[in-house]
Amino acid sequence: MKEQIFIGGAWPYANNKLHIGHLAALLPGDFIARYFRQKGAEVLYVSGSDCHGTPITVSAKAQNLSPMEVAQKYDALFNQAFASLDFSYDLYTATMTDYHKTHVQQFIKKIYEHGYIYEKEEDELFCENCNKFISDREIKGICPVCGSETNGDQCDHCLTELSPDMIVNPCCKLCGNAAVKKKNKHLYFALHKFSKGIQKLLDSHKNSWRQTTINETSKYLKQGLKDRALTRQIDWGVELPFDGFKDKRMYVWFDALMGYLTAGERYCEEHGKDFWNFITDKNTKCFYILGKDNIVFHTIILPGILQALNPQIQQPDMIIASEYVNLGGTKMSKSKGNLVTVEELLENFDSDSIRYFFMYNNPEKKDTSFSVNDFVDIHNKHLVGGYGNFVNRNLSFLLKRFGGELPKIQIDQNVQKYVQSAYKTIGELIERGENRAAVEEIFNFIKYCNKYYDESAPWTLYETNKAEFDRVTSNCLYLISNLANISSPLMPKAAAKVKNMLGVKEEKWGEVNYDPSIVLKDVNILFNRVKLDEVKL
Numbered sequence: 001m002k003e004q005i006f007i008g009g010a011w012p013y014a015n016n017k018l019h020i021g022h023l024a025a026l027l028p029g030d031f032i033a034r035y036f037r038q039k040g041a042e043v044l045y046v047s048g049s050d051c052h053g054t055p056i057t058v059s060a061k062a063q064n065l066s067p068m069e070v071a072q073k074y075d076a077l078f079n080q081a082f083a084s085l086d087f088s089y090d091l092y093t094a095t096m097t098d099y100h101k102t103h104v105q106q107f108i109k110k111i112y113e114h115g116y117i118y119e120k121e122e123d124e125l126f127c128e129n130c131n132k133f134i135s136d137r138e139i140k141g142i143c144p145v146c147g148s149e150t151n152g153d154q155c156d157h158c159l160t161e162l163s164p165d166m167i168v169n170p171c172c173k174l175c176g177n178a179a180v181k182k183k184n185k186h187l188y189f190a191l192h193k194f195s196k197g198i199q200k201l202l203d204s205h206k207n208s209w210r211q212t213t214i215n216e217t218s219k220y221l222k223q224g225l226k227d228r229a230l231t232r233q234i235d236w237g238v239e240l241p242f243d244g245f246k247d248k249r250m251y252v253w254f255d256a257l258m259g260y261l262t263a264g265e266r267y268c269e270e271h272g273k274d275f276w277n278f279i280t281d282k283n284t285k286c287f288y289i290l291g292k293d294n295i296v297f298h299t300i301i302l303p304g305i306l307q308a309l310n311p312q313i314q315q316p317d318m319i320i321a322s323e324y325v326n327l328g329g330t331k332m333s334k335s336k337g338n339l340v341t342v343e344e345l346l347e348n349f350d351s352d353s354i355r356y357f358f359m360y361n362n363p364e365k366k367d368t369s370f371s372v373n374d375f376v377d378i379h380n381k382h383l384v385g386g387y388g389n390f391v392n393r394n395l396s397f398l399l400k401r402f403g404g405e406l407p408k409i410q411i412d413q414n415v416q417k418y419v420q421s422a423y424k425t426i427g428e429l430i431e432r433g434e435n436r437a438a439v440e441e442i443f444n445f446i447k448y449c450n451k452y453y454d455e456s457a458p459w460t461l462y463e464t465n466k467a468e469f470d471r472v473t474s475n476c477l478y479l480i481s482n483l484a485n486i487s488s489p490l491m492p493k494a495a496a497k498v499k500n501m502l503g504v505k506e507e508k509w510g511e512v513n514y515d516p517s518i519v520l521k522d523v524n525i526l527f528n529r530v531k532l533d534e535v536k537l
């Protein structure tokens, strides 16, 4: 039976351009998806733009646009950025689509019928000046935990999740007036009923989830799970399919998390597949790819929603949660205005190089730091001087001295053994979510190839011992084919170029070889050297 893999990439919020923090957090998803496809698994990899919630209404007001226009603008930019970086989503959609909205409404009705949604009156913050209830990011105040200035939903400084009643000195962000309390009617999701199941989920992943994921999840479980408001007093979002709530919309966390299901459902519907069979099958393994500020949404709230909807839906198995990327030594933030956007990167570097750098330096266990210096250095050393140089030295020589004719295949046993074990090692690392170590092994592969070439010195053999030259070159071409193939999930463009030059047609996670009947016509340079002073960042 084919392996079945579901991969949910976190949904970027359509309120700002993608920056290198998003990129570092989301890239592992594409790396993993491409690896499993190459291995022959049935992969469903989805994501989309998160388009609802107050931050978008706040920026719409500030820019004199409608919330829809703001979301559409960033959604288009996200699509462009992901395409330029070769993200291979099976479906990248958006929460503002009708498909998503109507399907979320069906899910919420089911959860209501299952008894996990109830009505409750609550004190809420009201701005008497604006004559409206204010929520989340319309609230400004002081974080009760760390004392920083914070929004109403989560403190960006200490990552504590907050409810408006916890905020010290709450004010209305729109007009600056102090907020007052007033009764309002809301729907609640009975999250506390899933405490046991969620604890079990955590306990069974103590060896596979990253430490920050385990810590954040345990922290919430220890505090005791609180039921969560499902509705918000705003007019931008998914409408509630219940009477008495026409003036409210679904809280954005709820509708965005369900996006994994609506996107999977939609892709399958459009491709003649049965999503519900797939996602409820015990053999389906689910990966979620996110930044650390999203951990509890994926380890607590999503599992709760899935259990409430249908306990057969497979729970998150691998949580690939990244730490942050800092700039030099400081934290990047929109308010500081020091974000490096994906757009800016793409203006300076090619996509394979960007993918390589942010996976090689992935903030897996701790925050990493980005600098142009490091980027240029790694690009020039690993890709130009390592990968590209090995390929180019061999192929250019064959083109120049032998009219591009390739030697017949004759592979040394020790070289073959090295290659076979590399597939095994790298595959196992990826499956355990240790992508950084996997990329390091790819770099070791590059080093192995260059060492083999330097020690065998084929350029000293071609006149004196053609048979020996052919044997060494055959090994080199075999190494080139496999270097391209094994690094294909990481650098798909370079892999396609090499495989095309050498006639490697097979798509598999394992040993491949060149086609000796091919005659090289010209040799594509894989990576161009970058000069630091030419980078505009």
Ligand SMILES: [Zn+2]
Binding pocket: 143, 144, 145, 146, 147, 148, 150, 155, 156, 157, 158, 159, 160
């Ligand atoms: Zn705080």
Ligand SMILES: [Zn+2]
Binding pocket: 127, 128, 129, 130, 131, 172, 173, 174, 175, 176, 177
């Ligand atoms: Zn106000």
